[in-house]
Amino acid sequence: MVGTTVATTTTIVLRVNGDEQKLTVDNRTTLLDAVRESLGLTGTKKGCDMGQCGACTVLLDRRRVVSCLRLAVAADGKDVTTIEGIADEGRLHPVQQAFIDSDGFQCGYCTPGQICSAVAVLSEHAVGWPSAATADVRPGQAPTPLDATEIRERMSGNLCRCGAYVSIVEAIGRAAAELAS
Amino acid sequence: MKEFAYLRAATVQDAVAAVNDVPGARYLAGGTNLVDLMKAGVEQPTRLVDLQDLPLNRIEVTDDGGLRIGAVVSNSELAAHPEVRRRYPALSKAVLAGASGQLRNMATVGGNLLQRTRCGYFVDTTKPCNKREPGSGCPAIPGEHHNMAILGASNSCVATNPSDMAVALAAFDAVVTVETVDGTSTVPLSHFYLPVEDTPERETALSPGALITAVTVPAAPVASHSTYRKVRERASYAFANGSVAAALEVRDGRVHDVRLAFGAVASRPWRASRAEEVLRGAPATALAFDVAIDAELLDATALPHNAYKVVLMRNLAVAVLLELAESSR
Numbered sequence: 001m002v003g004t005t006v007a008t009t010t011t012i013v014l015r016v017n018g019d020e021q022k023l024t025v026d027n028r029t030t031l032l033d034a035v036r037e038s039l040g041l042t043g044t045k046k047g048c049d050m051g052q053c054g055a056c057t058v059l060l061d062r063r064r065v066v067s068c069l070r071l072a073v074a075a076d077g078k079d080v081t082t083i084e085g086i087a088d089e090g091r092l093h094p095v096q097q098a099f100i101d102s103d104g105f106q107c108g109y110c111t112p113g114q115i116c117s118a119v120a121v122l123s124e125h126a127v128g129w130p131s132a133a134t135a136d137v138r139p140g141q142a143p144t145p146l147d148a149t150e151i152r153e154r155m156s157g158n159l160c161r162c163g164a165y166v167s168i169v170e171a172i173g174r175a176a177a178e179l180a181s
Numbered sequence: 182m183k184e185f186a187y188l189r190a191a192t193v194q195d196a197v198a199a200v201n202d203v204p205g206a207r208y209l210a211g212g213t214n215l216v217d218l219m220k221a222g223v224e225q226p227t228r229l230v231d232l233q234d235l236p237l238n239r240i241e242v243t244d245d246g247g248l249r250i251g252a253v254v255s256n257s258e259l260a261a262h263p264e265v266r267r268r269y270p271a272l273s274k275a276v277l278a279g280a281s282g283q284l285r286n287m288a289t290v291g292g293n294l295l296q297r298t299r300c301g302y303f304v305d306t307t308k309p310c311n312k313r314e315p316g317s318g319c320p321a322i323p324g325e326h327h328n329m330a331i332l333g334a335s336n337s338c339v340a341t342n343p344s345d346m347a348v349a350l351a352a353f354d355a356v357v358t359v360e361t362v363d364g365t366s367t368v369p370l371s372h373f374y375l376p377v378e379d380t381p382e383r384e385t386a387l388s389p390g391a392l393i394t395a396v397t398v399p400a401a402p403v404a405s406h407s408t409y410r411k412v413r414e415r416a417s418y419a420f421a422n423g424s425v426a427a428a429l430e431v432r433d434g435r436v437h438d439v440r441l442a443f444g445a446v447a448s449r450p451w452r453a454s455r456a457e458e459v460l461r462g463a464p465a466t467a468l469a470f471d472v473a474i475d476a477e478l479l480d481a482t483a484l485p486h487n488a489y490k491v492v493l494m495r496n497l498a499v500a501v502l503l504e505l506a507e508s509s510r
Contacts, residue, residue, distance in 0.1 A: 006228075008184040027187045027229070030216075051217055054283060063257070063286040069216045070287065073187045074209065074231055117283065124282065129261040132277040132417065137270050139263040156417035157281020 012076035016041065017085025025072045031065075032056045034072035035082055043083035043112045047159070054158035057113035057120075058082050064120035066157075083112035086119060095119050095175040104171035106162035114158045118172045121154045122146075122179060146176045182219050186228040190235060193360050193394055199230040201362050201390040208232055208392060210253055210292040213284050218297065222306045223313060232291075237394055240264065246400035252291030252393045256280070256346065259290060269398060271407035271426045275349035275444075278411040281418050291393035294347055294357065294373070295385065298340035298448070299420055301325060311337045312381040327486040328422055331494070332478075333447040338381030339484065341445050342374065345411060348444035349426040350396060351452045353404055358395040361388055367397075374449030381448070403430045403438040406509055410501050411444070412493060421445035423493045429505035431465040441477075441502075443494055453477045453498070465506040470499045 011024045016039060023038050032049070035041045035058065044067060047055030051069040058067045059081035086093045095118045098104070105111045125146050130137040133153035134144045144150060151169045160168060186203075190196035200206040205227035209215060218224040237251035240262050248264060259265055260276035280288065302308045302320050309317035321329055321339050329339040347370070355370040368386050375383050387393070398404075407428035413419040424444035430437045439460045441453040456477035463469040474495050481491045 006186045008186055010187055027185055028182045050220070051213060051284060054281065057283055060286075064283045065287050066213075066281075066283045069213050069284075071187070071209075071212060071216060071229075074212060074233065076189075121282065124257075127261075129257065130266065130273065130277060131282075132274070134277075137260075137266045137273045137277070139266050153417050154282055156415075157283045 010073045010076070012073055014072075014075060014078065014080050016080045017082060027071065027073050029072045030068050031058070031060070031070040031072045031075045031080070032067035034075075035067060035080065041082050041084050045109055045112055047110065047113070052159075053110070053113075054117060055110050055113040057116045057158065059116060059120060062120075062123070064117050081116070083116055086115060093119060094178045095122070095172065098171040098175035098178065099168075102167045102171035102174055104164060104167040105160075106164050110158060110160045110162075114155070114160065114168055117155060117158045118168075118175065121151070121172065122176055124154070125150070125176075146173065148173065182222075183225045185226050187231065188228070189231040189233065193235060193237070193392065196230050196232055196235060197360050197362055197390065197392050199228070200392070203228045206230060206390075210289040211255070211284075211287040213280070213288045214292065214296045218304065221304050223297075223304055232289075232392075237291075243397065243400075248398045250290050250396045250398070252395055253289045256285035256288045256290070256293060257282070259346070260285065267405065268400075269349065269353055269404045269407065271352065271404070271409045271428060272346070272349040272398070274409040275345040275411075275424075275426055278409060278421075278424070279345035290346070290396055293344055294350075294393060294396070296342075296344055297384075299343045300329070300340040303340060312340060312384075315380070315382045322484065325486075326484045328420070328445070328490075329484065329487050330447050331481045331483050331487060331490045332443070332451050333377060333449070334482065335377045335379060335381070337379045338377050338448065340381065340448060342447065342449050343420045343445070344450065345409070345421065345424060345444060347450040348424055348442045349407075349409055350398065351450035352407070352426040352428065352440040352442035353398050353401055356397045356399070357393055358397065359387060360392045360394050361390065365394075370396075370450070371452060377448045384448070401428070401440070403428045403440060406430060406505060407440065408501060408505060410497060412497060423490055423497055425494075425498045425501045427498070427501045427505060429465070429502060429509060431506055431509045434464055436460045436463050436465050436469075439502075441498065443477075443498070446481075446490060446494060455479075456498070460502075465502075467499065467503055470502045471495075474498045
């Protein structure tokens with residue numbers, strides 16, 4: 001590498017909350033920093049920046065990921081949904097409404113990550129993905145209801161230092177019930 | 182973090198060439214461990230070759246009824262796959278016991294096999310560590326070692342392999358397919374991780390620049406009656422203090438077939454071959470399970486703060502075998 005010029009920046013295209021965004025990033029930039037610093041979408045929060053707290057959770061091609069461990073270049077060409085894109089045309093997503101109705105937060109810092117994660121939990125559960133709380137993972141079993149034990153396990157990647165867990169679990173259960181009705 | 186070049190490979194051959202082309206180049210899959218270690222300064226690649234577009238994202242049933250799992254299959258896809266859940270429930274459960282939903286969506290099968298130890302000294306570049314900097318010493322032995330190895334460790338290193346998935350794969354005799362500039366080869370998981378000895382920096386049998394392309398799990402009827410249990414310091418989303426992957430087939434009250442592997446006790450997933458040998462043909466009773474697990478743990482060596490793990494593993498393994506014996510009645 002000595003004496004040669006190597007590109008360490010890359011021009012990428014992200015489709016963020018439905019809008020195509022072209023940006024040139026240092027390859028070291030995480031998706032989290034690209035979304036917050038380059039695109040100004042500061043709803044996604046930086047907590048630990050080590051993949052341990054879930055505050056930076058976004059949906060990447062509809063799957064939840066921690067954006068602090070995803071390099072922005074490695075998200076090139078993908079769909080990104082942040083908390084700013086969860087509501088539908090100004091109408092709150094049922095998970096957002098349930099967090100308000102159940103008082104599922106205190107300081108609110110982890111909430112965007114909690115909500116993005118919960119939206120993904122509902123779709124993962126709907127397609128039959130098991131969790132570590134699922135007693136029998138073999139296929140063909142009756143669907144596991146999304147009870148409090150399942151919600152706690154599936155949401156364990158999102159920490160809340162205020163300890164609003166009781167209300168968070170209630171909110172997600174409420175949203176699940178509403179979406180099922 | 183040091184600057185690096187980035188490119189996405191379209192084919193396995195392109196990926197291997199791109200990594201072998203430049204000193205310090207590395208493969209990037211899910212990035213959940215590599216990017217973290219780059220932030221910590223433990224890893225300083227000059228070039229990342231991203232594997233996400235490679236056609237290694239499928240799980241196929243092999244002719245003999247086993248499974249061939251592509252190296253970039255995500256942990257989530259692996260755990261949710263109907264054939265994994267049907268044929269190797271312990272593998273699905275092991276994967277689900279690891280990390281969080283977000284991380285399992287990102288992490289891949291190949292990357293999981295190569296994840297590094299979570300020993301606090303290894304990830305702290307201000308501390309000595311024989312694995313990170315050979316010859317610098319091991320502060321864990323006189324220091325914080327409550328979750329370090331009790332089997333197969335050495336005076337150089339007592340770090341553990343943190344993978345849950347690999348424990349189940351070890352129990353089921355998985356084979357790793359590897360691509361190098363010289364072509365394709367395979368290595369059984371039992372030979373994939375090297376003994377620690379005085380070279381803890383050498384972790385796997387992979388040659389420099391080699392790429393894992395698939396993991397094959399041979400057919401094993403006993404595997405359909407299997408489970409994985411993990412003990413950790415939180416109810417979820419924590420690395421193991423000890424874990425057990427086990428499969429058991431009981432006929433006429435005796436052990437007909439058994440697979441057993443331990444996690445979080447060694448630098449590699451620990452196949453409990455000695456216990457399996459003792460168990461084959463033995464009565465499927467708590468006493469026989471005690472005897473077999475004791476035989477496996479005979480060589481366990483504990484430090485002052487991790488001696489609990491010997492007792493933990495014994496109780497855990499016996500409990501899991503009893504659970505499987507009960508449910509096969």
